[in-house]
Amino acid sequence: MVTMNPLNTFLILLTAFVVVFVQSASGRLLGTQLDLLPALMVYATLTTGIPTVAALALCGGLWLDSLSANPLGISVLPLAAIGFVLSLRRDLLLGEQSFAQFVLGLMASFAAPTATLLMMLTAGKNPLTGWGTWWQIAIMMLAGGIATPLFFKFFGALAKTFKYQELSSPSFRPDREIRRGRN
Amino acid sequence: MLKKKRYILLAIVAVVAFVLVNLPASTASRLRLAIGSQFLPFFGLARFSQDVAGSTADLALSKSELIRQNELLRRENEQLKAVALQANQFAQENARLSQQVGWQAKMPWRMKAAHVVLRDPANWWSTVQIDVGSQQGIEPNMPVMAIDGLVGRITAVGLTRSQVVLIGDPNCRVAAYVENEARDNGVTGDSSPLERELVELNYLGRNAVIKPGHRVLTSNMGGNYPSGIPVGVIVDARQVDYGLSTEARVKLFAKLGSLEEVWVITQWSR
Numbered sequence: 001m002v003t004m005n006p007l008n009t010f011l012i013l014l015t016a017f018v019v020v021f022v023q024s025a026s027g028r029l030l031g032t033q034l035d036l037l038p039a040l041m042v043y044a045t046l047t048t049g050i051p052t053v054a055a056l057a058l059c060g061g062l063w064l065d066s067l068s069a070n071p072l073g074i075s076v077l078p079l080a081a082i083g084f085v086l087s088l089r090r091d092l093l094l095g096e097q098s099f100a101q102f103v104l105g106l107m108a109s110f111a112a113p114t115a116t117l118l119m120m121l122t123a124g125k126n127p128l129t130g131w132g133t134w135w136q137i138a139i140m141m142l143a144g145g146i147a148t149p150l151f152f153k154f155f156g157a158l159a160k161t162f163k164y165q166e167l168s169s170p171s172f173r174p175d176r177e178i179r180r181g182r183n
Numbered sequence: 184m185l186k187k188k189r190y191i192l193l194a195i196v197a198v199v200a201f202v203l204v205n206l207p208a209s210t211a212s213r214l215r216l217a218i219g220s221q222f223l224p225f226f227g228l229a230r231f232s233q234d235v236a237g238s239t240a241d242l243a244l245s246k247s248e249l250i251r252q253n254e255l256l257r258r259e260n261e262q263l264k265a266v267a268l269q270a271n272q273f274a275q276e277n278a279r280l281s282q283q284v285g286w287q288a289k290m291p292w293r294m295k296a297a298h299v300v301l302r303d304p305a306n307w308w309s310t311v312q313i314d315v316g317s318q319q320g321i322e323p324n325m326p327v328m329a330i331d332g333l334v335g336r337i338t339a340v341g342l343t344r345s346q347v348v349l350i351g352d353p354n355c356r357v358a359a360y361v362e363n364e365a366r367d368n369g370v371t372g373d374s375s376p377l378e379r380e381l382v383e384l385n386y387l388g389r390n391a392v393i394k395p396g397h398r399v400l401t402s403n404m405g406g407n408y409p410s411g412i413p414v415g416v417i418v419d420a421r422q423v424d425y426g427l428s429t430e431a432r433v434k435l436f437a438k439l440g441s442l443e444e445v446w447v448i449t450q451w452s453r
Binding site: 050 | 188189192193195196197199200201202203204206211214215216218219221222225229232300301302303304305306307308309310312338346348351352353354373374375376377378440441
């Protein structure tokens with residue numbers, strides 16, 4: 001069982017805050033505004049506990065909606081759903097492998113915007129959609145897929161900096177010691 | 184036990200999200216501004232990074248290029264002074280004639296300059312955040328324009344920042360007329376998700392003679408925008424609704440993708 005580490009949770013939330021701001025401050029890439037929160041959610045789900053996942057969904061979703069014309073809170077549910085679905089089968093996912101991280105990031109980056117759009121259309125909102133939306137979702141998927149292993153590497157480097165390193169166990173075993181001389 | 188905790192947390196998050204989505208508009212707007220104000224310290228950073236990028240680009244300019252640009256600006260300034268003098272004479276004459284006919288005198292626009300600090304992080308809306316708010320006298324629904332043409336209108340106002348919905352967004356409709364002989368009136372519609380600077384102009388009359396190259400300007404029908412702000416230029420037109428009306432595509436004058444400085448029109452004659 002993965003326990004909630006306050007420092008880890010704080011760092012993930014801080015990263016989410018910075019990611020939302022940078023997304024808003026930067027221009028469009030190939031006509032698309034990137035969304036890296038689903039990729040961060042994949043990292044959070046595979047390495048931390050459920051409370052961190054819930055906190056990230058709530059804070060990340062609200063921060064994103066506060067700078068957008070989205071109805072406030074609409075991005076929370078898709079992010080939470082991604083986190084909870086992944087956490088159900090976390091033990092079976094090959095979370096340590098970069099390719100698996102890429103595929104999970106890809107899937108999460110498809111699910112989050114699609115679910116948000118469907119929820120908005122269901123709620124009677126009139127977002128700007130068309131054939132170009134599929135192109136935008138494809139770019140978002142690719143960016144999310146690439147960003148997920150990078151998040152793992154980034155937080156791995158942070159963990160090395162801030163946490164005590166585990167001592168490697170010595171290869172010496174008393175029961176395998178060759179005793180010389182007569183007993 | 185862990186599974187139970189997981190479901191309880193999911194339920195809590197779902198309930199919170201449901202409550203937030205269903206908040207009354209005014210409460211949601213206030214809450215949005217409160218949450219968004221956490222980014223306030225970063226707004227200065229965004230402006231600073233834009234300035235640094237600009238000054239770095241300036242450094243790359245050679246002295247001879249600067250002298251050439253300075254000379255061009257000086258000439259342009261002299262021409263503009265002459266035009267302003269002429270315009271002043273026209274304005275005085277216009278005011279005198281209006282008074283004689285008994286028309287209400289038109290008030291000149293009052294404008295407030297602002298910088299674009301953030302763009303909408305979602306792909307399906309077209310909004311930006313600017314660095315002026317209620318402290319500077321900004322109010323909802325004030326028109327916003329760039330040096331090239333109309334940009335949109337204010338939708339939400341905080342103390343020191345405001346949200347601008349851009350023309351082409353589903354929440355921004357502008358009554359506009361085509362500069363042709365009949366001055367056909369229409370309403371701007373949505374843009375495409377990828378081409379934000381190409382918007383529809385709907386509800387034009389079925390006999391409207393619309394040609395590529397005709398300019399489109401705001402018409403003040405509805406009273407939300409002063410008349411005569413340049414919107415864009417007609418790209419093409421076609422009959423829709425079984426020939427009952429005409430729809431045109433308009434290339435906007437304002438470069439919405441690279442907006443940096445805008446003007447909020449705070450006062451004008453309605």
